[in-house]
Amino acid sequence: MSTRVAVVGAGIGGLTLAIALARAGVPVEVYERADELREVGAAVALSGNGTRELYRLGVGEALDAVSTQPTELIYRDGRTGDRIAAHPGGASYRARFGAPYWGIHRVDLQQTLAAAVDPAHLHLGRAATAVTDHGDGAEITLDDGSTVTADVVVGADGVHSVVREAVVGRGQGPVYSGTSAFRGLVRRSDLPSLPDPLAIQFWAGPHAHLLHYPMGGWARDDDTINFFAVLCGPRSWQGGNTEVPDGELLAGFAGWHPAVREMLAAVEQSPRWPLLSQPPLTRWARGRIVLIGDACHAMLPHHGQGANQSIEDAVVLADLLAATDPDTALAAYPRRRRARTRAVARSAWETGTLLHLPDDDVAGLSERDARFTGYLDANAWVHQYAASDATTTKEAA
Ligand SMILES: Cc1cc2nc3c(=O)[nH]c(=O)nc-3n(C[C@H](O)[C@H](O)[C@H](O)COP(=O)(O)OP(=O)(O)OC[C@H]3O[C@@H](n4cnc5c(N)ncnc54)[C@H](O)[C@@H]3O)c2cc1C
Structure with missing residues (x-):
């Protein structure tokens, strides 16, 4: 008999998992705390290692239709605007890695994935408050006090996961x-x-960087650019996103290139949020409870890999659950994913350090320029990875 799976969270990882399980004939129910799936106003970049899996699951064409492919990946000096390095995007990236690089609105991504899940099994407005392992299954308590049981419960509930506590205890967030x-x-x-507006660009400088990419290029009638501006500090942080005095963002980029300041000033300042x-x-995993995505390994966004790693987790876990019994699958899954996600997270941290080097670190800056110049070759291991390729039968044996 098929393993019955319940997933907490209908984000990128949870929805991908639900699609992959359903395609493999594994019964799955998804519980999402939001009443509707619409995270408007933010975007995400997906690289070949993520998009190849979405094609494999049959949602690639639909997502391609609402994405754009940046023309290049460009690293610039944040003050002079000089190009430090550039790597081909678009068709050239796709030819090299066998799958595209997309910029996509989160709401488009989430809704396209959700459209591929049977609505009868996607339960919105149902927040999990606790999860309990019963040895041969697990139980989710929902915020209305009701409970649901399954053979396996998956925590795909993001960086502030409730399910994580059931796996590793308190204080491990x-x-x-x-x-x-x-x-x-x-x-x-x-x-x-702005030079090269259809490229994905990093502008690097002391204690800050700006990343931006297009949400619409030639493919869509959408001229939106998504930006993400990072400042070092403050030293400590309590709580979540915070409204800060107007001008705080621009003050962090004083003396930067006009294109940078123009972009930051073009919209109302957003709240500041902690990374x-x-x-x-x-x-x-503990018993029949297991974690995927940010619930398990939230990482800094400087490598653009958090969502991609959630997708990779989802397809690997789905393949294992479809191929073998739950206990064997949950034992094999971390073995398949731990080293890879740690390596990607470490790389994201290192990228942040390189992007924020001060002017007086002359040796560091020359290493930065060399690393950015060799970026795509040195990071081919991230982009060309095919999470679903490794055979599950071998893992399950
Ligand atoms: C600024 C920024 C930029 C980023 N850019 C990129 C990028 O370009 N590329 C990339 O790959 N990654 C990027 N990331 C990372 C990426 O957004 C995350 O890694 C990814 O969303 C994680 O997916 P997930 O499914 O694990 O969690 P999420 O997408 O966070 O989904 C979790 C879901 O669980 C739901 N939920 C939470 N608690 C409960 C509960 N108790 N009960 C029921 N449901 C619950 C939430 O409502 C949500 O729908 C970025 C992150 C940040 C902060």
Whole structure:
């Protein structure tokens, strides 16, 4: 008999898992606390290692239709605007890695994934408050006091996961990285100074960086650019996103290139929010409860890999649950995923350090430039990875 799976969270990882399980004939129910799936106003970039899996699951074409492919990946000096390095995007990236690089609105991503899940099995407005392992199954308590049981419960409930506590106990959550961020969506027509507006670009400088990419290029009638501006500090942080005095973002980029300041000034300043990362967990599963995505390994966003790693987790876990009994699957899953996600998280942390080097670190800056110049070759291991390729039968044996 098929393993019955219940997933907490209908984010990128939870929905991908639900699609993959349903395709494999594994019964799955998804419980999401939000009443509707619409995280408007934010975007995500998905690389070949994530998009190849979405094609495999049959949702690639639908997502491609609402994505754009950045023309290049460009690293610039944040003050002079000089190009430090550039790597081909678009068709060239796709040819090299066998799958595209997309910029996509989160709401488009989430709704397209959700459309591939049978609505009878997607329960919105149902927040989990606790999860309990029963040895041969697990139970979710929902916020209306009701409970549901399944052979396996998956925590796909993001960085502030409730399910994580049932796996690793209290006090094992993500920590503040000492960096914080602002974000915005800007119209390209409001950015006359911006060079290469259809590229994904990092502008690096002392104690800060700006990342932006297009949400619409030639494929869509959408000239939105998504930006993400990171400042080092403050030293400590309590709580979540915070409204801060107007001008705080621009003050962090004083003296930067006009295109940078133009972009940051083009929209109302967003709240400032802390960038968190999850110290490696000693366990990813306890009994019949298991974690995927940010609930398990939230990482800094400087490598654009958090969502991609959630997708990879989801397809690996789905393949294992479809191929073997739950206990064997949950034992094999961390073995398949731990080293990879740690390596990607470490790389994201290192990228942040390189992006924020001070002017007087001359040796560091020359290493930064060399690393950015060799970026795509040195990071091919991230982009060309095919999580679903490894055979599950071998793992399950
Ligand atoms: C500023 C920023 C930029 C980023 N850019 C990129 C990028 O370009 N590329 C990339 O790959 N990654 C990026 N990431 C990371 C990426 O957003 C996350 O890694 C990814 O969303 C994690 O997916 P997930 O499914 O694990 O969690 P989420 O997408 O966070 O989904 C969790 C879901 O669980 C639900 N939920 C939470 N608690 C409960 C509960 N108790 N009961 C029921 N449901 C619950 C939530 O409502 C949500 O729908 C970025 C992150 C940040 C902060």
